[in-house]
Amino acid sequence: MQNKLKTLVIGLGLMMGSMSMVYAQADLDYYQLARAEGKKNNFAKATTYCLEGLKQSPSDLDLKEYLGKCYLETGKLDQARMTLLDVLRKSPDRDDSRRYLITIESLSKRHASAICYVNELLETNPYDKDLWLKKVNLYRDLHNNVEAEKSISRLLQIFPNDKNVQLAYQTIIKENASNSVKKENLEEAVMQYQQALLTAKRDPEMHDNLINTQIKLGNYSEALNSTNKAIFLMPNNAAFTSKKASILEAQGNYTLAISTLEDGLRRQNSPQLRRQLDYLIGESARVQANNDPYVLYSKLYAKNKGDQVALNYLLNTSIERGKYDDAQDLLRNALRSNPNSKDLLLKQVVVYERTQQTGKSEAIYERLNQLYPRDTDIATKYAQIRFNRAKTDLLNLEYNKAIEGFQIASKHSEYHEYALQGLFQSYAAQKNKVKAMETINQLIASHPTEERYALMKLDYLLQTQDYELALAYAKQLQRQFPNSKAVPDELENMANQFAKVLMANEKYDEVISLTDYVIGVNPDRLQPYLYGLNARVSQDRYEDAENFTKKALVQFPNHKDLRMRLAGIQSEMNKHQEAAQLLGDLRREYPYNDTLASAWVEQMMMHGKTLEQDNRRVEAIQVYQQVLNERPKDLMTSIKLLSLYGAEKQNEQALALVEQCLKYHPNNNDLIFQKAVIYENTGDYNQALSLYEQYVPTADRAERLKDHIKFLRSKNYRNSITASYTNVKSDSIRLNIPVASLEYGFKASLWDSFVARVNYAGKNTGVGIQGEFDWYHTFKKGTNFLISAGVANQFFQKYKFSASVFQPFAKDWQVEIGARYARLNNDANFYTAVLGLERTWKSVWVNAKAFYMNDGKENYYNLLGQSRFYMLNERDYLTLMAGIGNAPEDQRLDFQLNNFLSYANSMVGAGYRHHIGYKSSLGLMGNWYSYKMSSESYINQYNVSILFSTRF
Secondary structure: OHHHHHHHHHHHHHHHHHHHHHHHHHHHHHHHHHHHHHHOOOHHHHHHHHHHHHHHOOOOHHHHHHHHHHHHHOOOHHHHHHHHHHHHHHOOOOHHHHHHHHHHHHHOOOHHHHHHHHHHHHHHOOOOHHHHHHHHHHHHHOOOHHHHHHHHHHHHHHOOOOHHHHHHHHHHHHHHHHHHHHOOOHHHHHHHHHHHOOOOOOOHHHHHHHHHHHHHOOOHHHHHHHHHHHHHHOOOOHHHHHHHHHHHHHOOOHHHHHHHHHHHHHHOOOHHHHHHHHHHHHHHHHHHHHOOHHHHHHHHHHHOOOOHHHHHHHHHHHHHHOOHHHHHHHHHHHHHHOOOOHHHHHHHHHHHHHOOOHHHHHHHHHHHHHHOOOOHHHHHHHHHHHHHHHHHHHHOOOHHHHHHHHHHHHOOOOOHHHHHHHHHHHHHHOOOHHHHHHHHHHHHHHOOOOHHHHHHHHHHHHHOOOHHHHHHHHHHHHHHOOOOOHHHHHHHHHHHHHHHHHHHOOOHHHHHHHHHHHHHHOOOOHHHHHHHHHHHHHOOOHHHHHHHHHHHHHHOOOOHHHHHHHHHHHHHOOOHHHHHHHHHHHHHHOOOOHHHHHHHHHHHHHHHHHHHHOOOHHHHHHHHHHHHHHOOOOHHHHHHHHHHHHHOOOHHHHHHHHHHHHHHOOOOHHHHHHHHHHHHHHOOHHHHHHHHHHOOOOOOOHHHHHHHHHHHHHHOOOEEEEEEEEEEEEOOHHHOOOEEEEEEEEEOOOOEEEEEEEEEEEEOOEEEEEEEEEEEEEOOOOOEEEEEEEEEOOOOOOEEEEEEEEEEEOOOEEEEEEEEEEEOOOOOEEEEEEEEEEEEOOOEEEEEEEEEEEOOOOEEEEEEEEEEEEOOOOOOEEEEEEEEEOOOOOHHHHHHHHHOOOOEEEEEEEEEEEEEOOOEEEEEEEEEEEEEEEOOEEEEEEEEEEEEEEEO
C-alpha cells in the first residue's frame, strides 16, 4: 500500500512539474517575443506580447517588469510607474525596475522621487559611478547646488582619478562659485574656486575667476599668492603675468611689478607685457616724484573733516586706486553733514558701480533725479537705468513693472522710440489690445516712412487673429511700400494663416479670393497656390483646379507635389490617361519613390477600366501590359488582362500570361479557373477538364461547374451519328421526293475531324444513293478548311468536289472563300464560287453568303442569309434564314439543281435545335421556296426536315 501511495505521489509531482514547465515555456515565449520586438524598437508590439503573456501567467514578474519598460518607451509614464511599483512591491530586489523608475520620474520632472530610487540602488551598488552622476544631475535639476556638490565630492573621493568625475566636479563647483559671486557671497566663492582647483590645477579660467574674486574682496595678498600659483603652473600664460603686475601696481609696489613683467618678457615676447612695462615704468617715476600725497592728505583730513580739498583728493585717489572701502568711509562721513550733495552722491554712484552694486547705484540715481530734475545728465542716466531695468522686467515676464519703466524712459528723447517699442511688447504680452494698438500707431505716426513698425502692427494683428483687419492693412502696406521686399513676405504669411482659418470654417470662396489676390501681387510664392488649390478641390471644382494647378506649375515647373496633385485632379475628372502620363514622367524622375509608383499603377488601372467600358479592349490590353511589366506579380492586373485576352480570343498570349502568374501565385484558385477557360477556348478539353476539377468553386457556382464539366466531357466524345429526314412537298408532283441521310463523324484530334455520309432518295423510277466524305482541319491560329467529295448512282449529282477556307479576323468575324464542282445528271459541269462572311455576338450568330455559279453556258447567282439565336442555356438555338437568286442553294436537294436553273427564286426558313443532355440533339427545320416559272406562273416548294444527332 505504501509503495502504491509513493508511486502516486511521484507521478503527481512529475505531472505538475511538466505542466509548470509547459506554462513556463509559454511565458518564456512571450517574454522572448517581447524582447525581440524591443530590440527592433517596436515597443508597441512588445507591449501586446507582454499583456498576452500576463493573461496566461499574471505572476510572471520578468514579463511584468518588461511591460513597465515598454510603457516607458511608448511614453505611457503613469502606466509604467504603476506597473513597476507593483513589481517592486512583490519583488523589492529588482534593480532594473528602479532604474526604469529613475528614468520615468526624471521625464515626469519628479526629481526628488528619482533621487530616492537612486539612493536605494546606491545602497546595494555604492560604487556605481553612473548612479552617482545621475544623482548629481538630478540635484542640479532641482537647483539644489549644495547637495549636488556633496554628492560629486563623495564621488570624487571614490574615483579620484576618473576624468569624467573630475570634469563633473569642476563644472558644479564653477556653477556654485558663479552663483556665490552673483549673490555677493565672495568669501564662499573663493573657497569654491580653490576647491575646484584641486582637480583642475591648470584651468586658466578657474584661476582667473579666483584672482578676480579675491581682488573684489580687497584681498590683494591672497590674489597675489593665487597669481603666483597660476604663473608657476602656466608659466607661458602672459595674462597671469600681466595680472600679477597689476596687483602689485595697486599695492604701490612698482619695483616688483616691473621686475615681474621683465621676467615674463624673458619667457615670451608679448606686446601686451611690453606695453604694460612701459606704462609702469612711467607711473613709477611719477609716484616717486610726488612722494604719494595720498598719505599726506589723509593725515590732513583726519585732523580737519571740513577740509574739502583734502576730501576731494582722497575721494578721487581712492576711487582711482580701487580703494573702494576707503572711498566709501569718506563718502559716508561726508554725506552725514551734506546728504543731498550732488557731487558726493555721484562719487558714491561711481563706487557702487565699480563694486558692481547695481541696485544701490540705481537707487542713488533715482534720488538724484528727484533732487535735481532739471539736470539733463542725471535725467539721461536715470532714463537709461529705468529703460534697462524695464527690459529685464520684460524678460522676466513682470509686465507691470516693465510698463512703468518704459513709460518713464519714453519721456526722455534719447530713449523715447525704444521705450515705446518696449511698451508695445509689454501691452501685447498682457493681451491689452487697445493699449498695444495705441502704442504701435504712435510709433507709426512718428516714423511714417519706416516699414518696420507697420510690419510689427501687421504681425500683431495676426497674433490676435484679427485676420480681416490684417488683410486690409496688408493691402494698404502693399500700396504704401510698393518696392518693399518684406511686405510681400508678411502679406503671404498673413494670407497663409487667414486661409488656414477660412479652410477650417469651409469658407472656400473667400480662400480663393484671398489667394488669388496674393498670387496677383507676388506669383512666385508656393503656399497661396496650395491653399487656393485645396479650396477649389473642396468645392469639386476640378476643371478650375486643373487650370489653377497648371498656372502654379508655370511658376514651379519641377514641384513634385503640385504635379501629383494635378494627376489626382485629372483622375477625378476621369482623365486617367493624362494623369497616368504625368505620373509616369514623375516616376522617371523619382524612380525609387514608392508613393509615385503606386499612384501611377492606380491611374493606369483606372485608365484601363475606362477603355474597357468604352469597348476599346486592345488599348486596355496595352495599358494593363504596362502595369504588369512594372508589377509582374500583381494578381488583379493579371486577371483583368486574362479576361481581355479571352474577349479578344488571344489564347496564346493568355496561356503564356497565366503560366507566368502561376509561378508567382501557385495553386491560386482564380488563376486555375482562368487557365481552364483558356484551354477550353482552344479546344483542348482534356486539359480544361483537368483544371476545372482542380478548381474549388464558390457555393453559388458549384452546380454550374458540375454541369459545365459534363458539357466538356461530351466535347471529348470522338464519335457521332446523325440521322435526318427531309420531306418535300411541291406544286409539281414530280418534285415531291423525300431524302433521308445517315452520317458518321469521327474526331481524330484537336485539329482534324472526318465525316462519312449516305443520302437516300426514292422515285417511282428507282432509288438514288449518294456517298459523301468530309474532312475538317483547323490550324493553331484559327484558320480552318473543309474538303468534301461525293459520288452517286442516280438522282443525285454523279460526283462532286468542294473546298472552303475559313479565316477568323477582328475577334468576332470570319470570312469564307470556297469553290465547288459538280457533274450533273445531264452530264453538264457545274461550277460554284462561294464568298461568305459571319459575325458572332454573345448569343447571336449571323452568316451571309454569295454564290456565283456557271454551267458552261450561263452564269447564276444566289444570296443567302441565316442567323442563329441561342437560348439561355447557350446550346439550344432558333434558326432563321432567307435567300434570293436565279439558282437554288440547298445541298440537301442538289439533285433538283438542273430543274430550276435560270428561274428567279426566293426562300425563307426557320428551325429550332434542341439538345437532349450533352450527348444528343433534335432539330426541326422548315423552308419555303418560291420559283417564278413565267411572268404569271410560280411553283412553291415546302421542305420540312427533322434531325437527330448523338455523340459517343
